Amino acid sequence: MDYEYENGCFRNIFRSFVCVTLSLLLGLQVYAYFWGPSQDALEGDFSDIRYVVMQLTQGLTEVNRKHERLHGEMERISSALPVVAAAADRARDALQPSLRRNGRNTLDIQDYDRQMVDYALESAGARILDTGDTMDHVIYESPVGWVLHNLVGMLCSECLGARAIIRPESLPGECWAFKGSRGEVTIRLLGIVRITGISVEHISPHIAPTREISSAPRLLQIEGLEFRKDPFPHDFGSFEYDKDGKPIQYFQVLYPSPKGHSIVRLRVLSNWGHPVYTCVYRIRVHGDLATRISVTEEPDLRIENE
Known part of the structure; x- marks a missing residue:
């Protein structure tokens, strides 16, 4: 009697383990089926966003460098304007028809x-x-x-x-x-x-x-x-x-x-x-x-x- 009882208990436990295992495998399959592709797509979107942000950052850095160079050129031009104006005045005076005969x-x-x-x-x-x-x-x-x-x-x-x-x-x-x-x-x-x-x-x-x-x-x-x-x-x-x-x-x-x-x-x-x-x-x-x-x-x- 005891053997049959133990054997029946073992069978019930094994059956329960198989059911639980199968349920877990089925659940994993369902989870992979419904949630797996969405996670991949989301990862792909995040990757695209990261790439765009990186490109924008590089572009902004380049614009900033060009702005700094342009600012430097403007400062040099501004410092040279008085010299250019003085040279233009001298040229104008030299070209004035001042010959007297x-x-x-x-x-x-x-x-x-x-x-x-x-x-x-x-x-x-x-x-x-x-x-x-x-x-x-x-x-x-x-x-x-x-x-x-x-x-x-x-x-x-x-x-x-x-x-x-x-x-x-x-x-x-x-x-x-x-x-x-x-x-x-x-x-x-x-x-x-x-x-x-x-x-x-x-x-x-x-x-x-x-x-x-x-x-x-x-x-x-x-x-x-x-x-x-x-x-x-x-x-x-x-x-x-x-x-x-x-x-x-x-x-x-x-x-x-x-x-x-x-x-x-x-x-x-x-x-x-x-x-x-x-x-x-x-x-x-x-x-x-x-x-x-x-x-x-x-x-x-x-x-x-x-």
């Missing part, structure tokens, strides 16, 4: 008319009075054109092409062209001016159709008149326009006058070799305005207010 300064500044007052500007009130015996150079296309031009010249001396020299246009061909190498023009200024200098403008050979400017005036003389037929004008001096210089050339008067003049006469004494005609593009008169003239008693000298 017979009282002439060569100037070619953008917006020149906005930096120096021109008292011979037609739009401000100046006008051409006459051109003496100077004859315009005109290419006539027909005998009728020649007759009309000479008729207009006899009836209206101030209507000649000399008005081009007191107007702002200075394109090729927009000039006063007269025959030969000598000519003169009398200009009524916009007021009584204490003249200190004049500017003569001609086009550059780079924009001339023939690539040369032998028709440019060479030797010029400026006179100040008390009245239109003044037999004793004041001689401000003679000046030479350099055809190889700047298009706009400033000439300081050689013999200043203590009093102002309202009329000036420009005499062209020679040109740079053209055998047929001479071209004058622009004449500017500079100085200090003493009195603004509005009306004179002589009808031919009348200048209206602006």
Whole structure:
């Protein structure tokens, strides 16, 4: 009896052990089936996150290094700016047209008319009075054109092409062209001016159709008149326009006058070799305005207010 009892107990214990073991194995299988892949995926996600964080950290470190280098470069540039500015000032001073020859300064500044007052500007009130015996150079296309031009010249001396020299246009061909190498023009200024200098403008050979400017005036003389037929004008001096210089050339008067003049006469004494005609593009008169003239008693000298 005892043996059968012990044998039955052993069988029950063994059966229980097998059941428990099988239950544990089944549970492990179920756990591995349901939880194992999720853990692997989670580990993979963590690995990806760690990789991304590592890459971001490396990128931020590189950006920080570049920022430090850029900051250093900016500091070096800032320390060098005063030296560069000083060098630029010295270069600008060296390039300034300071060459003087017979009282002439060569100037070619953008917006020149906005930096120096021109008292011979037609739009401000100046006008051409006459051109003496100077004859315009005109290419006539027909005998009728020649007759009309000479008729207009006899009836209206101030209507000649000399008005081009007191107007702002200075394109090729927009000039006063007269025959030969000598000519003169009398200009009524916009007021009584204490003249200190004049500017003569001609086009550059780079924009001339023939690539040369032998028709440019060479030797010029400026006179100040008390009245239109003044037999004793004041001689401000003679000046030479350099055809190889700047298009706009400033000439300081050689013999200043203590009093102002309202009329000036420009005499062209020679040109740079053209055998047929001479071209004058622009004449500017500079100085200090003493009195603004509005009306004179002589009808031919009348200048209206602006």
